[in-house]
Amino acid sequence: MSIIRFENVHFSYPDSDRDSLCGVDLEIEEGSFVAVLGHNGSGKSTLAKHMNAILLPTGGKVFVNGIDTADEQRLLDVRRCVGMVFQNPDNQIVANVVEEDVAFAPENLGVPPEEIRERVDSALRTVGMFEYRQHAPHLLSGGQKQRVAIAGVIAMQPRVLVLDEPTAMLDPQGRREVVATVTRLCRESGMTVVLITHHMEECVGADRLVVMSNGKIAADGTPGEVFSQVELMEREGLDVPETVRLCFDLNKAGFSLPLDILQAEPCADAVMRASDESPAFTAARCGRDRKDQ
Amino acid sequence: MLKDITLGQYFPGDTVAHRLDPRTKLILVFLYIVALFQASGWAGYALVLAATVACMAVSHISPRSIFKGLKPMLFIIALTALLNIFYTTGRPIVPGWIITWEGIERAVKMMLRITLLIAGTFLLTYTTSPMELTDGLELLMNPLKKLRVPVHEMTIMMSMALRFIPTLIEETDKIMSAQKARGADFETGNLLQRARALLPILVPLFVSAFRRADELAVAMESRCYHGGEGRTRMKQLSMERRDAIAFACGLLLLAAVIVLKHWRL
Numbered sequence: 040m041s042i043i044r045f046e047n048v049h050f051s052y053p054d055s056d057r058d059s060l061c062g063v064d065l066e067i068e069e070g071s072f073v074a075v076l077g078h079n080g081s082g083k084s085t086l087a088k089h090m091n092a093i094l095l096p097t098g099g100k101v102f103v104n105g106i107d108t109a110d111e112q113r114l115l116d117v118r119r120c121v122g123m124v125f126q127n128p129d130n131q132i133v134a135n136v137v138e139e140d141v142a143f144a145p146e147n148l149g150v151p152p153e154e155i156r157e158r159v160d161s162a163l164r165t166v167g168m169f170e171y172r173q174h175a176p177h178l179l180s181g182g183q184k185q186r187v188a189i190a191g192v193i194a195m196q197p198r199v200l201v202l203d204e205p206t207a208m209l210d211p212q213g214r215r216e217v218v219a220t221v222t223r224l225c226r227e228s229g230m231t232v233v234l235i236t237h238h239m240e241e242c243v244g245a246d247r248l249v250v251m252s253n254g255k256i257a258a259d260g261t262p263g264e265v266f267s268q269v270e271l272m273e274r275e276g277l278d279v280p281e282t283v284r285l286c287f288d289l290n291k292a293g294f295s296l297p298l299d300i301l302q303a304e305p306c307a308d309a310v311m312r313a314s315d316e317s318p319a320f321t322a323a324r325c326g327r328d329r330k331d332q
Numbered sequence: 333m334l335k336d337i338t339l340g341q342y343f344p345g346d347t348v349a350h351r352l353d354p355r356t357k358l359i360l361v362f363l364y365i366v367a368l369f370q371a372s373g374w375a376g377y378a379l380v381l382a383a384t385v386a387c388m389a390v391s392h393i394s395p396r397s398i399f400k401g402l403k404p405m406l407f408i409i410a411l412t413a414l415l416n417i418f419y420t421t422g423r424p425i426v427p428g429w430i431i432t433w434e435g436i437e438r439a440v441k442m443m444l445r446i447t448l449l450i451a452g453t454f455l456l457t458y459t460t461s462p463m464e465l466t467d468g469l470e471l472l473m474n475p476l477k478k479l480r481v482p483v484h485e486m487t488i489m490m491s492m493a494l495r496f497i498p499t500l501i502e503e504t505d506k507i508m509s510a511q512k513a514r515g516a517d518f519e520t521g522n523l524l525q526r527a528r529a530l531l532p533i534l535v536p537l538f539v540s541a542f543r544r545a546d547e548l549a550v551a552m553e554s555r556c557y558h559g560g561e562g563r564t565r566m567k568q569l570s571m572e573r574r575d576a577i578a579f580a581c582g583l584l585l586l587a588a589v590i591v592l593k594h595w596r597l
Contacts, residue, residue, distance in 0.1 A: 093550055115556055123554040130544050131551035135342055135495050139463045142566035144555035155566040173344045177498040195555060 041066035042104055042199055042231055043090055043121070049098030050085055050254075059085040061254040062099070069198065072225040072232045074242035074262070077251035078276050086251060087203040087235045091121040104198065119148065122192035124202040128184035129177070137179075137187050138163065138172040144195035155194075162194040165228070166220050182213025186220055193224070199231040200224065206238060214238070239266075239278045243301045250275060263299030282306035289313070341497075342461045348574060349391030349459045354468030356575040357456055363582040364452045367589045368445060376592045377444055383585050384451055391459045401454050402447060409446050413439040462494040467569060470560075484560030496544070503540060507533050 045065040051058045059082045067073055077083040088094040089101050092108040101108045103117045122144075125131050134140035138159050145155045163169040166186040176184055185205055192200060202221060206214040218234075218241050225232040234241065242248050248265040250258040252275050258265045266272065266279045269287045279287070282303060286296040294313050300306045344350075349357075364383070371377050388395065402409075422434030457465070466487040473483045508518065511532050518529050 091554055093554065115558065118554060118556050123551075125547065125551055125554075127544075127547060129499050130547035133492065133495060133548070133552060135462050135491075136344065139461065139566070143552075143557070146564055146566060147556040147558065149562040149564050152564060152566055152568050155564065159566060175342070175344070175498075177502070191555065 040069060042069040043067040043233075044102040045086075045089070045099070046102070047099040048089060048096045048101060050089065050094060050096050059254050060089075060096070063254070063256060065249065065256065065259075067199070067231065067233060069231050070225070070229050071246045072222065072244070073234070073247045073249060074245035075233065075235045075249045075251060076237065076239065076242050076277060077257075078237055081251040081275075082254040083235050083237075083251045084203050085254075087123070087201050087233065090199070090201050090233065091123050092117045093123070115148075119195060120197055121199045121201055122195050122197035124185070124188050124192055124200070124205050126204045126207050128181060128188050128208070131188050132176045132184065132191070135175055136172075137168065137174050137176055140176060140187060141172075141190045141194050144191060148195065158194045158196065159190075162190040165193060165224065166190045180213060181209045182216040185209060185213065185217050189217070189220060189224075193230070197230075199233065201233045201235070203235045204237070205234075206236065206241065214241070218244070239280065243280060250277065261299075262301060266301065267298030269298065285310070341457065343393065343397070343458050344461070345392060345459070347391050347459070349387065349455070351574065352459075352578055353569050353571055353575045354460050354464040355472055355569065356571070356578050357460055358465075358468050358472060360578060360582045361452055361456045363586050365449065367586045368448055368452070370586070370589045370593055371445075372593050373596060376589045377441060377448075379585065379588055379592065380448055381444070383581075384448055384455070387455050388451075391455060393455060393458050397458070398451050398454055402450055405446070405450055409443055412446060413443050416442050462491045464567065464569075465494075466491040467565060467567070471569060484563075488560075492548070496541075499544075500537070500541065504533060504537055507536050 045063045048060050048063045049058055050060040063086065075083045075086060085094065089096060092114055095109050104120050106113050106117055108117050132140050133143050141159045141162055142155050145158050163172055166189050168183060168186050168190060171179065171183065176187060200221065205217050209217065221232050221234060222244050224230045236242065242262055245262055248260065248262045249256055250265060257275055258268060258271060266283045269279055269283060272279050280301050282300050283298050285306065286298050286300065289296055296309055296313055300309055368380050371380050416439040417431055417435045420432055420435035420438050422432035424432050470483055470487040477483050516529060516532060518526065
């Protein structure tokens with residue numbers, strides 16, 4: 040069953056004459072890890088903000104767990120179901136102590152104190168920040184702050200975790216920490232994860248990859264399926280993984296390699312196999328071997 | 333230089349002073365201030381000073397951090413002392429001089445009073461997290477809700493302001509470095525020129541503060557914040573035996589100071 044459903048959603052910001060979303064149809068399955076890729080201005084953040092009713096569609100409908108997000112009476116139900124992590128970790132941490140920040144959402148929901156304590160401890164353990172529970176957030180690194188922000192959202196026990204470019208302000212180390220944390224959340228706790236990003240390499244581990252362009256969905260499928268459409272990705276100004284790039288370039292030189300390999304090892308194997316079978320490549324190698332002698 | 337400001341900062345710890353109920357601490361600070369202003373003789377001041385030092389020892393707050401917080405106030409303290417030295421009539425130290433023994437005594441007492449006043453309030457903010465502090469304030473001011481005073485809104489605004497002090501200080505540092513790199517000069521010139529040089533810092537700082545506020549509001553709403561209604565707290569405040577003891581100590585201090593004043597000590 041799909042937990043989030045977009046039905047022909049249109050959206051334009053009040054002071055803009057251009058549609059930021061034009062006719063988006065999208066269903067997100069419960070328990071899946073969906074990455075949304077697109078460059079700046081493609082509408083990917085706008086899409087994310089529709090998932091917990093921060094923005095409401097100007098046309099069409101968005102349903103979260105069967106609830107229409109435009110239904111003001113059930114706004115809290117929507118927000119409780121879909122947690123959102125934002126780009127700048129500093130601007131979403133509300134307290135001066137890590138554990139008090141994580142407790143903010145369950146406190147808002149009126150959860151009994153003992154249960155808040157349990158939720159906070161378990162959320163902090165999940166993101167690996169339990170030892171830092173008494174620390175002041177402004178003394179943590181960017182990746183750590185963003186993990187605290189994630190803990191603050193999962194303490195709410197949402198069914199979906201939407202991350203709106205959570206790694207845009209982080210260094211490579213922090214980026215890896217955050218992506219590893221959300222991947223683990225999806226695989227181990229079965230939480231639905233929607234990761235909005237413009238870093239191609241963060242999408243490789245996802246179950247599904249959606250490419251946004253000019254407010255429309257340009258491609259949708261497994262990362263392998265999407266990345267193998269190399270020309271389309273180039274048109275959108277997006278990178279493809281190096282393995283796909285290598286195979287694509289080799290194919291131009293007369294090979295016929297599959298384009299949906301995203302890991303280095305299987306790619307190396309495929310290239311080796313192809314080179315054994317290819318007469319042109321064998322001839323070239325023999326020639327080089329002779330020269331060496 | 334901006335990093336030195338410790339006003340409103342919390343040092344996490346696990347001492348008796350940290351564990352006291354924030355309401356107790358707020359009332360204690362109130363009693364402390366009353367006692368401080370009741371003190372008139374040297375014995376009274378000595379007693380309040382001793383109480384302050386004892387509190388510092390109990391809460392493991394080093395005198396250094398208190399003095400660091402006092403730094404921005406030095407000017408006011410010095411000015412008060414000077415005014416008291418020159419404008420108090422009495423016995424001159426050297427015949428014909430304007431400086432009197434009474435003036436010196438009053439100046440020292442005023443300096444002591446302001447220093448102790450600041451030290452006492454610092455002890456509160458150093459040992460109480462802003463969240464606890466605002467919780468305590470909210471509960472103490474709860475009766476005012478009946479008079480439609482927006483107590484919850486006021487306290488959450490206060491805690492947000494305290495939360496963003498370090499962030500904004502960091503930001504100011506960054507903007508200053510950026511402007512310096514482009515040749516801005518904050519150190520030379522007369523007062524007016526220096527004040528004008530601050531403008532290129534204040535404008536971007538304000539712009540970014542507004543942007544932050546906007547993002548923070550969205551993030552809070554995303555975490556189901558909908559005002560104080562139906563809100564629970566993780567840390568339940570409860571009065572323990574230590575709070576009763578602390579109250580007793582506070583009242584004892586106030587009583588002792590008043591008695592000493594009565595005896596003109």
